[in-house]
Amino acid sequence: MAEDSSRAFTWSCPPLFRDSDRILLAHGGGGRLMQQLLEKLFLPAFANDALERRHDGAVVEVGGLRLAFTTDSYVVRPLVFPGGDIGSLAIHGTVNDLAMCGARPLFLSAGFILEEGLPVATLERVVGSMREAALAAGVALVTGDTKVVDKGKGDGIFINTAGIGLVEASQPIGPRQVRPGDAVILSGDLGAHGIAVLSVREGLEFDAPVESDSAPLWAPVQALIQAGVELHCLRDLTRGGLSAALNEIATAAQLAIRIEEAKVPVREAVRGACELLGLDPLYVACEGRFAAFVPGEQAERAVEVLRRFPVSAAAEIAGRVEEAPAGTVILRSRIGANRVLDLLSGEQLPRIC
Amino acid sequence: MAEDSSRAFTWSCPPLFRDSDRILLAHGGGGRLMQQLLEKLFLPAFANDALERRHDGAVVEVGGLRLAFTTDSYVVRPLVFPGGDIGSLAIHGTVNDLAMCGARPLFLSAGFILEEGLPVATLERVVGSMREAALAAGVALVTGDTKVVDKGKGDGIFINTAGIGLVEASQPIGPRQVRPGDAVILSGDLGAHGIAVLSVREGLEFDAPVESDSAPLWAPVQALIQAGVELHCLRDLTRGGLSAALNEIATAAQLAIRIEEAKVPVREAVRGACELLGLDPLYVACEGRFAAFVPGEQAERAVEVLRRFPVSAAAEIAGRVEEAPAGTVILRSRIGANRVLDLLSGEQLPRIC
Numbered sequence: 001m002a003e004d005s006s007r008a009f010t011w012s013c014p015p016l017f018r019d020s021d022r023i024l025l026a027h028g029g030g031g032r033l034m035q036q037l038l039e040k041l042f043l044p045a046f047a048n049d050a051l052e053r054r055h056d057g058a059v060v061e062v063g064g065l066r067l068a069f070t071t072d073s074y075v076v077r078p079l080v081f082p083g084g085d086i087g088s089l090a091i092h093g094t095v096n097d098l099a100m101c102g103a104r105p106l107f108l109s110a111g112f113i114l115e116e117g118l119p120v121a122t123l124e125r126v127v128g129s130m131r132e133a134a135l136a137a138g139v140a141l142v143t144g145d146t147k148v149v150d151k152g153k154g155d156g157i158f159i160n161t162a163g164i165g166l167v168e169a170s171q172p173i174g175p176r177q178v179r180p181g182d183a184v185i186l187s188g189d190l191g192a193h194g195i196a197v198l199s200v201r202e203g204l205e206f207d208a209p210v211e212s213d214s215a216p217l218w219a220p221v222q223a224l225i226q227a228g229v230e231l232h233c234l235r236d237l238t239r240g241g242l243s244a245a246l247n248e249i250a251t252a253a254q255l256a257i258r259i260e261e262a263k264v265p266v267r268e269a270v271r272g273a274c275e276l277l278g279l280d281p282l283y284v285a286c287e288g289r290f291a292a293f294v295p296g297e298q299a300e301r302a303v304e305v306l307r308r309f310p311v312s313a314a315a316e317i318a319g320r321v322e323e324a325p326a327g328t329v330i331l332r333s334r335i336g337a338n339r340v341l342d343l344l345s346g347e348q349l350p351r352i353c
Numbered sequence: 354m355a356e357d358s359s360r361a362f363t364w365s366c367p368p369l370f371r372d373s374d375r376i377l378l379a380h381g382g383g384g385r386l387m388q389q390l391l392e393k394l395f396l397p398a399f400a401n402d403a404l405e406r407r408h409d410g411a412v413v414e415v416g417g418l419r420l421a422f423t424t425d426s427y428v429v430r431p432l433v434f435p436g437g438d439i440g441s442l443a444i445h446g447t448v449n450d451l452a453m454c455g456a457r458p459l460f461l462s463a464g465f466i467l468e469e470g471l472p473v474a475t476l477e478r479v480v481g482s483m484r485e486a487a488l489a490a491g492v493a494l495v496t497g498d499t500k501v502v503d504k505g506k507g508d509g510i511f512i513n514t515a516g517i518g519l520v521e522a523s524q525p526i527g528p529r530q531v532r533p534g535d536a537v538i539l540s541g542d543l544g545a546h547g548i549a550v551l552s553v554r555e556g557l558e559f560d561a562p563v564e565s566d567s568a569p570l571w572a573p574v575q576a577l578i579q580a581g582v583e584l585h586c587l588r589d590l591t592r593g594g595l596s597a598a599l600n601e602i603a604t605a606a607q608l609a610i611r612i613e614e615a616k617v618p619v620r621e622a623v624r625g626a627c628e629l630l631g632l633d634p635l636y637v638a639c640e641g642r643f644a645a646f647v648p649g650e651q652a653e654r655a656v657e658v659l660r661r662f663p664v665s666a667a668a669e670i671a672g673r674v675e676e677a678p679a680g681t682v683i684l685r686s687r688i689g690a691n692r693v694l695d696l697l698s699g700e701q702l703p704r705i706c
Contacts, residue, residue: 021473028467028501041477042497045484050460050495058495060460062519065416071462071515072498107403107413109424111513113466114381120374124394131398142403142411144395145425145513148381149704155506160464160498162424162515166415351502 030240030285031344035248054252055174056097056235059167066167068103070094073160077351079122082196083211084287086157087129089353092214092287093238094161095137099218100234100290102169102225105137109162110144115154126157137216139163169225175252177232183299184257184319185292187220187312188213189265190242191284194352195273204276208269215288220309224292229302233293238353240344241283245291246329247343254326259319259341261333282331283344285352296320383593383638384697388601407605408527409450409588412520419520421456423447426513430704432475435549436564437640439510440482442706445567445640446591447514448490452571453587453643455522455578458490462515463497468507479510490569492516522578528605530585536652537610537672538645540573540665541566542618543595544637547705548626557629561622568641573662577645582655586646590639591706593697597636598644599682600696607679612672612694614686635684636697638705649673 026033043051050058057070074090084092091108098105110130114123134141171177196212198204217236224231233253235245242264250257266274266281274281288311294302299317306315329341379386396404403411410423427443437445444461451458463483467476487494524530549565551557570589577584586606588598595617603610619627619634627634641664647655652670659668682694 023467023469023471023473023476023501025469025501025503028499034499037499041473041480042499045480046487046494046497048493048495050493051497058460058462060495060517062420062459062517063418065418067415067517069460069462069517070496071464071513073464073466073500073513075466075500075502106415107411107422109411109422109515111424111426111464111515113426113428113511114376116376116378118376120376120394123376127394127398134399140401140403141399142401142413143423144399144404146381146387146390146395147426147428147704148376148378149428149508149511150378152505153508155502158466158502158511160424160426160513160515162462162464162513164413164415164420164422164517351500 025350029350030244053174053176054248056100059101068098068101068165068167070097071160071162072097073158074353075158075351076197076353077155078200079126079156081200081212082209084214085126085129086159087126088133089214089287090159090161091130091133091137092216093353094163095139096217096236098163098165099221100236101165101167102173102221102231103165103167104222105139105163105165105218107164108134108139108141110141111160112146113154113158114146114148115156116148116151118156123157137218168222169231171230173231173234175233175249178249178253178255178293178321179232180255180321180323181296182232182293182321183296183317184259184321185294185299185302186264186316186318187290187306188314189267190237190286190289191266191270191274191281193287194284194349195270197352198277198349206269206273210269210273213286213288215311217288217290217311220306220312223305224302227301227305229298229305230295231292234290236290237286239285241285243282243341244343250329251327256322256325257319257329258322259329259331261331263316263318265314265316279348282341283348285349287353293321378703382703383597406527407601409453412454421451421454421518421520423450424513424515425450426511427706428511428704429550429706430508431553432479432509434553434565435562437567438479438482439512440479441486442567442640443512443514444483444486444490445569446706447516448492449570449589451516451518452574453589454518454520455526455574455584456518456520457575458492458516458518458571460517461487461492461494463494464513465499466507466511467499467501468509469501469504471509476510490571521575522584524583526584526587528586528602531602531606531608531646531674532585533608533674533676534649535585535646535674536649536670537612537674538647538652538655539617539669539671540643540659541667542620543590543639543642544619544623544627544634546640547637547702548623550705551630551702559622559626563622563626566639566641568664570641570643570664573659573665576658576661577655580654580658582651582658583648584645587643589643592638594636594638596694597696603682604680609675609678610672610682611675612682612684614684616669616671618667618669632701635694636701638702640706646674
């Protein structure tokens with residue numbers, strides 16, 4: 001392999017998009033358009049097992065070790081919101097993606113894209129939050145990069161973090177491990193992160209201000225592993241909220257997921273804000289909540305373990321997995337009516353993370 | 354470690370910047386201002402051994418394995434230039450940072466920040482280049498993320514790649530391993546990447562168009578390791594060019610680096626363009642060139658190994674390391690005059706990578 005530059009490559013991107021097609025905000029929204037971009041462009045280009053597994057991170061083997069590897073860019077607007085800022089978010093998001101692989105988060109990288117003219121004080125605040133969040137999550141930020149773009153070509157601060165974790169779960173975790181009969185456990189109440197960000201963006205005032213749920217999730221996941229709970233799939237409920245997460249899993253597993261609305265925890269203030277704003281909390285992003293798919297008979301024990309941790313004290317068994325209709329998420333409302341919980345085509349809340 | 358959110362943190366960022374301080378393009382330029390940001394903000398915040406080593410990537414130990422971990426964001430403008438585009442650059446840059454750690458590049462992540470309105474065809478082209486570059490470099494892109502920001506809040510495509518490599522070098526590689534008596538080897542001619550990008554940006558036409566030198570560098574580095582050459586330090590000559598790389602190393606090692614101008618390879622077309630544009634090729638970025646610090650007595654053999662590879666066929670011994678004056682880079686010109694080769698205060702070429 002002295003020099004590869006002369007190799008001829010035959011791959012060319014199939015013409016799946018029209019010439020006139022342009023990127024929309026919704027391509028980054030966790031809904032149908034993002035899935036399309038993934039399926040038509042990224043997966044065919046980089047085809048490999050790890051990507052095909054369609055999980056929050058890749059599990060790769062290096063020298064006999066099972067490592068989890070993941071990345072996320074953070075473009076939240078505004079940079080600071082009740083309960084956090086882009087810095088703490090950039091640590092929690094990546095640490096949680098590793099946790100969703102059943103991996104102990106070890107090392108993070110950070111890449112900053114700064115806009116010319118950004119007050120250095122803002123950067124100092126954000127870096128301070130990253131430091132605190134990394135310490136609290138027990139990870140070391142070991143490598144980084146800073147780029148600056150001209151004024152008007154960025155938006156203050158964008159941060160990318162990538163992370164390496166050591167897989168502690170003994171079984172593979174992912175959508176394809178989900179089985180009929182699995183219980184769907186939610187680790188806590190939904191939508192607080194999205195509403196917290198939106199409240200600042202839209203200048204809303206609530207009687208009781210809603211704080212983001214942004215938090216690290218490895219501690220409760222590790223406790224589940226150590227308690228011997230068989231984790232089929234874990235998924236944090238970020239972009240697109242519970243609905244996007246369950247739809248991705250139902251599609252990848254080709255199974256049906258049935259959820260009881262009465263068992264989905266939503267705080268009163270969040271519910272009120274959602275009504276006011278015309279949002280459905282099942283589609284609103286969290287940054288410290290996850291869904292766990294475990295064998296039905298282990299569900300009670302899993303909830304018991306989760307409730308020992310403040311971050312997952314409100315855990316509930318919210319649904320179950322069935323054979324059919326494959327690839328579908330069905331919500332049973334409080335009054336007993338069933339409706340299909342679909343992926344959004346558009347974008348409900350841009351730049352929420 | 355049930356829940357860490359209640360922990361009190363006492364760290365606060367020391368007031369090293371003035372309230373009125375703002376981020377300038379030069380903070381991302383590889384010169385003095387970027388060093389300042391690193392030393393005053395990032396290093397104190399995330400203090401750890403890996404960061405303190407001040408190398409292109411971190412070497413960390415996981416379960417007895419020595420892994421290299423690195424990240425870079427790419428914001429090059431324009432997105433496409435002679436000899437490459439932001440996609441191939443994003444693969445080569447990160448693969449090369451791993452190679453500079455003496456590590457075989459294994460896995461990459463990719464995080465895209467797309468601007469609303471980007472033609473999908475542009476993204477397809479860039480993803481196609483990433484695919485080809487990853488195949489040629491022997492790495493798998495195993496995990497990714499896409500965010501979209503509103504029109505006018507980004508600039509087409511920004512890409513972050515992070516990479517994991519397995520260290521094959523038996524000795525640590527880094528600025529602190531550099532010793533008096535070491536030879537400084539340059540793997541090839543300087544400045545082609547910067548001039549290629551600038552030629553499109555400024556609409557320049559040359560008789561012979563200058564193509565970027567962007568290329569993967571692991572093959573020649575691996576050959577040096579396998580030939581038993583003792584590699585004290587490796588550094589790719591990106592932002593800030595040869596001058597920034599040597600200054601960082603001289604400062605970290607507290608040694609003097611002496612370079613012979615006559616031994617620094619620069620292509621005629623690049624030299625001509627630099628004269629026209631008022632640039633010094635010693636400060637212009639490459640994306641497929643590196644400097645190697647090896648014991649003086651092994652230098653000839655190292656050059657012989659490097660010349661077997663097209664990407665490093667023009668390798669030269671260009672200088673040597675001495676005790677004093679510590680922290681200084683000195684250039685001996687063709688007519689025998691010595692001058693200090695300093696870090697730039699400002700930014701010569703913004704958004705070159």
